[in-house]
Amino acid sequence: MQEPEAIIVGAGPSGLAVAACLNRLSIPNIVLEREDCFASLWKKKAYDRLHLHLAKQYCELPHMSFPSTCPKYASKKDFLQYLDDYVSRFNISPLHNRLVESADYDEVTKRWVVKARKVGSDEIQQYSGRFLVVATGETSDEFVPEVEGLRSFGGEVIHSTKYKSGEKYVNKSVLVVGAGNSGMEIALDLSNHGAKTSIVVRSPLHILSRGMMYLGIELLKYFPFKAVEYLVVLLSKLKYGDLTQYGIPRPNEGPFSMKLKYGKYPIIDVGTFHKIKCRQVQVLPAIASIRGADEVEFVNGESHPFEAIVFATGFKRSTHKWLKGDNYMLNEDGFSKSYPNWKGKNGLYCAGLARRGLYGSAMDAQNIANDINSALS
Numbered sequence: 001m002q003e004p005e006a007i008i009v010g011a012g013p014s015g016l017a018v019a020a021c022l023n024r025l026s027i028p029n030i031v032l033e034r035e036d037c038f039a040s041l042w043k044k045k046a047y048d049r050l051h052l053h054l055a056k057q058y059c060e061l062p063h064m065s066f067p068s069t070c071p072k073y074a075s076k077k078d079f080l081q082y083l084d085d086y087v088s089r090f091n092i093s094p095l096h097n098r099l100v101e102s103a104d105y106d107e108v109t110k111r112w113v114v115k116a117r118k119v120g121s122d123e124i125q126q127y128s129g130r131f132l133v134v135a136t137g138e139t140s141d142e143f144v145p146e147v148e149g150l151r152s153f154g155g156e157v158i159h160s161t162k163y164k165s166g167e168k169y170v171n172k173s174v175l176v177v178g179a180g181n182s183g184m185e186i187a188l189d190l191s192n193h194g195a196k197t198s199i200v201v202r203s204p205l206h207i208l209s210r211g212m213m214y215l216g217i218e219l220l221k222y223f224p225f226k227a228v229e230y231l232v233v234l235l236s237k238l239k240y241g242d243l244t245q246y247g248i249p250r251p252n253e254g255p256f257s258m259k260l261k262y263g264k265y266p267i268i269d270v271g272t273f274h275k276i277k278c279r280q281v282q283v284l285p286a287i288a289s290i291r292g293a294d295e296v297e298f299v300n301g302e303s304h305p306f307e308a309i310v311f312a313t314g315f316k317r318s319t320h321k322w323l324k325g326d327n328y329m330l331n332e333d334g335f336s337k338s339y340p341n342w343k344g345k346n347g348l349y350c351a352g353l354a355r356r357g358l359y360g361s362a363m364d365a366q367n368i369a370n371d372i373n374s375a376l377s
Helices: 013-024 040-044 076-089 181-192 210-219 225-240 255-262 272-277 357-376
Strands: 006-009 029-032 098-106 111-118 124-129 131-134 156-159 173-177 196-200 207-209 267-269 281-284 287-291 295-298 303-305 308-311 348-350
Touching: 006 013, 006 098, 006 111, 006 124, 013 029, 013 076, 013 357, 029 124, 040 076, 098 124, 111 131, 131 357, 173 181, 173 303, 181 196, 181 267, 181 272, 181 281, 181 308, 207 210, 207 225, 210 225, 210 267, 225 255, 267 272, 272 281, 348 357
Parallel strands: 006 029, 006 131, 131 348, 156 308, 173 196, 173 308, 196 281, 207 267
Antiparallel strands: 098 111, 111 124, 287 295, 295 303
């Protein structure tokens, strides 16, 4: 049995940040990762044109800035290089292909006992640590909603994690389901590559430019929350006008309020709105059902044929399946129950689960490492 002081589950940016902070304090730890690499979402499941939607200074992990040569909005390649350098600099060595199946707190030894199956075999490995950090991320398990008739669809059906580029969809009719930032950017990429693109927008949403988002974050350092949010919404209305004429209702609550309350990000526009405005990307309401090999019916009574469907419908978390005895820190969907909540009981912590992005992950990691260091002092 291996007995580090801390066991970190997940080698995404949150887990790497915690490991780096602990390593700087010379606190022994191990990182368990179910995939065959760290940052697997970025390395294996991100589309080619992906860029960070926030300026790089808001996406830095603890104790290491992006290089000055990196653009303000880091590309996928830039961010992966940053993570590679981060892992090397802080001497982080995740144990890959370890799928955690259970984590229990032993009241007698006062330690967490974690059992992980080595992927590709039936071998179960056991680890013990005084502290357990859940860093499995907001984007853990791909989610595709149930759609009546989906199995009858004869074209390609993929989750956004399998989408790389619009190159192979030239002149094809493609439906993107899900109007978050990934869905919107995939729709843009498809259209840029000559696909006949449609996107399902079911719920009201805010559209902001990168500049508006940057301005808002900076102003929040100096001015009241409501005043800044009012200004940002006003700027959005001035730039984008009445979105309802394009089939996009605007929410009653502001973009930052919705982020805090529900974890719902505003859309950071990188060109999709222009495509929608020019009718190069068609906005459609929720899907009612799929009929036959290619016909998709919508709740407004319309139906359209498609050759491919991309589900940009997000993720679910599976922490509740393996974390035993926690009914106070994480909710049923695997997020922190309160904001911010990075500390549980009996040496249990979570990093990057408060729906605050990379900036929140960095804060969580430093808080966790400092708290563990105090407990050991």
